[in-house]
Amino acid sequence: MFDYNFHWRPVMKSLPDLIDAAFLTLQVAVLAMIIGIVIGLCLALIRLHLKGPLYWLASTWVEVARNTPALFQLFFFGFGLGAFGLHLSPYLIVLTGLSFNCAGYLAENFRGGFQALPDTQLRASRSLGMTAWQAYTRVVIPQVFRIVYHPITNQMVWAVLMSSLGMLVGFRELSGETQFFASRTFRIFEYFAITAVIYYVIVKIILAASRLLAIRLFRY
Amino acid sequence: MIEIRDLHKYFGTLHVLKGINLDVQKGEVLSVIGASGSGKSTLLYCINGLEPIQDGKVVVDETDVHAKGTDINKLRQKLGMVFQQWNSFPHLTALENVALAPRIVKGKSKADARDIAAQQLSHVGLGEKLDAYPGALSGGQQQRLAIARALAMEPEYMLFDEATSALDPELVGEVLETMRMLAEEGMTMICVTHEMGFARDVSDRVAFFHQGVMEEIGPPEQIFGNAQSEHTRKFLANVR
Numbered sequence: 001m002f003d004y005n006f007h008w009r010p011v012m013k014s015l016p017d018l019i020d021a022a023f024l025t026l027q028v029a030v031l032a033m034i035i036g037i038v039i040g041l042c043l044a045l046i047r048l049h050l051k052g053p054l055y056w057l058a059s060t061w062v063e064v065a066r067n068t069p070a071l072f073q074l075f076f077f078g079f080g081l082g083a084f085g086l087h088l089s090p091y092l093i094v095l096t097g098l099s100f101n102c103a104g105y106l107a108e109n110f111r112g113g114f115q116a117l118p119d120t121q122l123r124a125s126r127s128l129g130m131t132a133w134q135a136y137t138r139v140v141i142p143q144v145f146r147i148v149y150h151p152i153t154n155q156m157v158w159a160v161l162m163s164s165l166g167m168l169v170g171f172r173e174l175s176g177e178t179q180f181f182a183s184r185t186f187r188i189f190e191y192f193a194i195t196a197v198i199y200y201v202i203v204k205i206i207l208a209a210s211r212l213l214a215i216r217l218f219r220y
Numbered sequence: 221m222i223e224i225r226d227l228h229k230y231f232g233t234l235h236v237l238k239g240i241n242l243d244v245q246k247g248e249v250l251s252v253i254g255a256s257g258s259g260k261s262t263l264l265y266c267i268n269g270l271e272p273i274q275d276g277k278v279v280v281d282e283t284d285v286h287a288k289g290t291d292i293n294k295l296r297q298k299l300g301m302v303f304q305q306w307n308s309f310p311h312l313t314a315l316e317n318v319a320l321a322p323r324i325v326k327g328k329s330k331a332d333a334r335d336i337a338a339q340q341l342s343h344v345g346l347g348e349k350l351d352a353y354p355g356a357l358s359g360g361q362q363q364r365l366a367i368a369r370a371l372a373m374e375p376e377y378m379l380f381d382e383a384t385s386a387l388d389p390e391l392v393g394e395v396l397e398t399m400r401m402l403a404e405e406g407m408t409m410i411c412v413t414h415e416m417g418f419a420r421d422v423s424d425r426v427a428f429f430h431q432g433v434m435e436e437i438g439p440p441e442q443i444f445g446n447a448q449s450e451h452t453r454k455f456l457a458n459v460r
Binding site for chain 1: 268270293294296297299300301303305307309310311312320321324325326353354355366369370373
C-alpha cells in the first residue's frame with residue numbers, strides 16, 4: 001500500500017531557488033502589511049468619525065475585503081482589471097490584492113482598538129492645547145497599537161500564508177516557485193512538503209520577532 | 221479674567237446649563253458645588269471649549285472661546301485642566317507625560333521640556349518618580365501627575381473637575397493638599413468639587429448649581445453659614 005519512493009535530490013538541488021522565493025514571499029507580505037496598516041487605520045478613522053460618501057466607501061471596502069474569498073479579490077486585481085485593459089504584473093496583483101484584504105481586516109481591528117480606549121485620553125490631550133493630529137499621533141494611536149498588536153501579528157502571519165494564492169495568478173513566490181519545480185520533476189509531494197516546512201519556519205521567525213519587539217516597545 | 225454671559229448648553233434636548241452668568245477674577249479661587257447632573261462639570265468643559273455651546277458666550281482674557289476665529293489650541297494653553305479620571309498617558313513615563321505638551325505644543329527643546337517637567341513633578345511631590353510609568357503609581361500620585369502636566373504649560377487658570385472624586389479616601393488628602401498649595405501661590409482656580417471642607421477653607425467664593433442654574437454664589441461664610449437659597453440649604457444638609 002505504501003510503496004511511494006521519496007526522491008529528495010531534485011528538491012535539494014532547487015532549495016536555493018526556493019529560499020530566494022521565500023524572501024519574495026516575505027517581501028510581498030511585509031509590504032502588503034505596511035500598506036494595509038496605513039489604509040486600515042484610515043478606514044477605521046473614517047468609519048468612526050465621518051458620514052457620507054467617504055463613510056460608505058470605507059464600509060464597502062471593509063465589507064468586501066472581509067466577506068469574499070481572498071482568491072477572488074486577487075482575481076479581481078488580475079483578471080478583473082485586465083478586462084478593462086489595466087494589466088498588472090503578477091507581483092502587483094498579489095501586492096494590491098493582499099493589501100486590499102489586509103486593510104479590510106485591520107480596519108476592524110483598529111476600530112475595536114479605538115473603541116477600547118477611553119475617549120478621556122483624547123480630551124486630556126486636547127485640554128493641553130494639542131491639535132487633534134498631535135493628540136492622535138502622540139497619545140491615541142500609540143496606545144491603540146498596543147491594544148491591536150497581537151491581532152496585527154496574526155494578520156502578518158495570515159498575509160504570509162495567503163500570499164501562496166499568488167501561485168494562481170502566475171506569481172513565482174514560494175508556492176509559485178514550488179509549483180514550477182514540482183511540475184517539471186513530478187516530485188510534487190516532496191516539493192510541497194519542503195515548502196510547508198519553509199512556511200512554518202517563516203511564521204515561527206515572525207512570531208519570535210513579534211514577541212521580542214513587544215518587549216522592547218511596551219515597557220509600561 | 222473669565223467672563224461667562226448667559227451661557228446655554230444642551231445635550232440633545234437636555235438643557236444642561238440654563239443661562240449662566242459668572243465672572244472669575246485673576247487670582248480668585250472659586251469652588252462649584254451641587255448635585256451630580258447639575259451642570260458643574262459641563263461648565264468647565266464649556267470654558268475651555270471641549271464642549272460647544274448653544275447660546276451666550278465665554279470670554280477668557282478678552283478672547284471669545286467659542287468664536288469661529290479663535291485659536292482654541294492656543295487659548296487652552298492658558299487653561300489647565302484636571303479631570304476626575306486622572307487620564308495620565310499610560311504609555312509614557314511620568315516625566316514624558318509632563319514634558320510632552322511643552323515640547324510639541326509650545327515647541328520647547330527636549331532638554332528644556334525635561335527640565336520643566338522635572339521641576340513641576342517635584343513641585344507636586346513626585347520628584348522621585350520621574351521614570352515611573354503611571355501604572356506603577358497610586359491614584360493620588362497619578363492625579364498629582366495630572367496636575368503637574370497641566371502646570372507645565374504655565375497656565376493662568378486651572379480648572380479642576382472633581383479631581384478627588386475617583387480616589388480612594390486615604391488618597392484624597394494629598395491631592396487636596398496640592399490644590400491648596402496652588403491656591404496659596406495665587407493660581408486662579410475653578411474647582412468643581414464634592415469636598416465641602418476644601419470649598420469652605422480654600423475658596424474665595426462658592427457657587428451652588430442646581431439643575432443647570434447657578435442658584436447662589438457668595439463667600440464661603442455665606443454659602444455654608446447663611447445660605448439664601450432653600451436648595452442650597454437642602455443640598456448642604458444632605459452632604460453633611
